[in-house]
Amino acid sequence: MELFSKKMGTGTPLLILHGVFGSGDNWGSLGRKWAEAYEVHLIDARNHGHSPHNEAFSYDLMADDLLAYMDKNELGRAHIIGHSMGGKTAMLFAAYNPERVDQLVVADIAPKPYKPHHQKILEALNALDLDNIRSRNEAQEAFAIKDFSTQQFLLKSLYWKEKGKLAWRFNLPVIQREIEKTGTALPDQALYYGPTLFVRGGNSWYIEDTDMDLILRHFPEASLETLKGAGHWLHAEKPEAFHQLVHAFLKG
Numbered sequence: 468m469e470l471f472s473k474k475m476g477t478g479t480p481l482l483i484l485h486g487v488f489g490s491g492d493n494w495g496s497l498g499r500k501w502a503e504a505y506e507v508h509l510i511d512a513r514n515h516g517h518s519p520h521n522e523a524f525s526y527d528l529m530a531d532d533l534l535a536y537m538d539k540n541e542l543g544r545a546h547i548i549g550h551s552m553g554g555k556t557a558m559l560f561a562a563y564n565p566e567r568v569d570q571l572v573v574a575d576i577a578p579k580p581y582k583p584h585h586q587k588i589l590e591a592l593n594a595l596d597l598d599n600i601r602s603r604n605e606a607q608e609a610f611a612i613k614d615f616s617t618q619q620f621l622l623k624s625l626y627w628k629e630k631g632k633l634a635w636r637f638n639l640p641v642i643q644r645e646i647e648k649t650g651t652a653l654p655d656q657a658l659y660y661g662p663t664l665f666v667r668g669g670n671s672w673y674i675e676d677t678d679m680d681l682i683l684r685h686f687p688e689a690s691l692e693t694l695k696g697a698g699h700w701l702h703a704e705k706p707e708a709f710h711q712l713v714h715a716f717l718k719g
Contacts, residue, residue: 469519470536473509476502479569481717482533484553487649488588488621490516494666497702500710505546505717512553514638516624521638524645530560537567546717550574550702551673552649558685559708562657565692571663571686572713575671575699577678578657578685581650588612588621589643597625597633606633614659616700626668653685663689664716666709668697 473491481501483494491498491509498507511518512529533556537545546569549557556578561568572612591611599607608623612618628634663686667674674691682689697705 468513468519468521468532468535469539470532471514472536472697473498475499475509476504477503477505478503478586481505481507482537482542482547483507483547484533484547484549485510485512485552486516486553487551487585487642487646488515488624488637489550490624490699492516493620494702497706497710499716504714505691506549508536508540509543511554514641516636518642522641525648526555526559526651529556530563533560534564534567540682542557543567543571544574546570548572548574549576549715551576551699554702555649555651555653558653558659559657561661561663562653562685565659565661568659568661571659572661572716573660574709575667575673575701577665577674577682579678579681580652581673583647583650585646585649587700588617589646589699592635592639593643597635600633601631603633616698616703618646620700620703625690657685662716664713665689665691666701666712667691667693668699668701668704669693669695670698671701673699 485493490511494509498509501507512524513532514520530630544567546619547557554573558578561571610618625633626636694701694708696707702709
């Protein structure tokens with residue numbers, strides 16, 4: 468599958484992988500900051516953003532998509548940053564293709580399994596009657612999720628499919644059908660020995676202190692940093708702190 472991306476800057480390639488229901492656009496501001504030192508690629512995963520929709524959806528496929536993307540763009544090696552679903556993809560890709568990764572950053576996700584926990588989001592997305600909504604303001608008012616950061620993150624994927632007709636950039640039917648796959652654990656045999664930084668939000672439950680043993684089993688050179696006051700969308704909630712932390716890691 469040929470993935471869509473936005474590219475900016477010059478230098479060592481830096482690939483950024485977003486989370487479920489997101490797109491590369493979620494990383495625009497940070498991407499522009501890193502573009503001062505790197506060739507940044509904001510990549511849309513399959514079934515998200517401007518990348519093709521497909522009935523098949525798994526981490527193995529998304530890792531294969533990333534390899535095909537690097538080959539097509541003639542990228543021998545790259546730094547990789549992945550958040551949530553993108554972090555799981557990045558972990559698997561690094562384990563399968565260590566020779567293609569310079570340094571790895573995983574944002575607020577561990578290599579462990581997660582129970583399904585997106586039901587409220589899926590219910591809210593399905594309840595939004597896009598056939599009868601004529602503006603983004605109407606969509607915001609009708610949206611069942613009122614938490615501002617979550618609401619804005621999700622509604623960012625609305626676009627005008629045609630005049631007067633809103634639609635989702637992500638493939639909601641396939642994601643809903645396959646959502647349990649986003650919680651699968653990294654395979655036991657998956658190992659990456661390169662420099663790896665895990666960053667978690669201090670208010671997030673996705674990476675617990677007890678997960679460090681499992682992280683080191685898969686990534687022996689890993690370290691863990693915590694951004695105080697940030698939740699799961701730590702890069703959006705604490706962008707400057709996240710940028711400084713990751714930039715210092717990538718600079719060695």
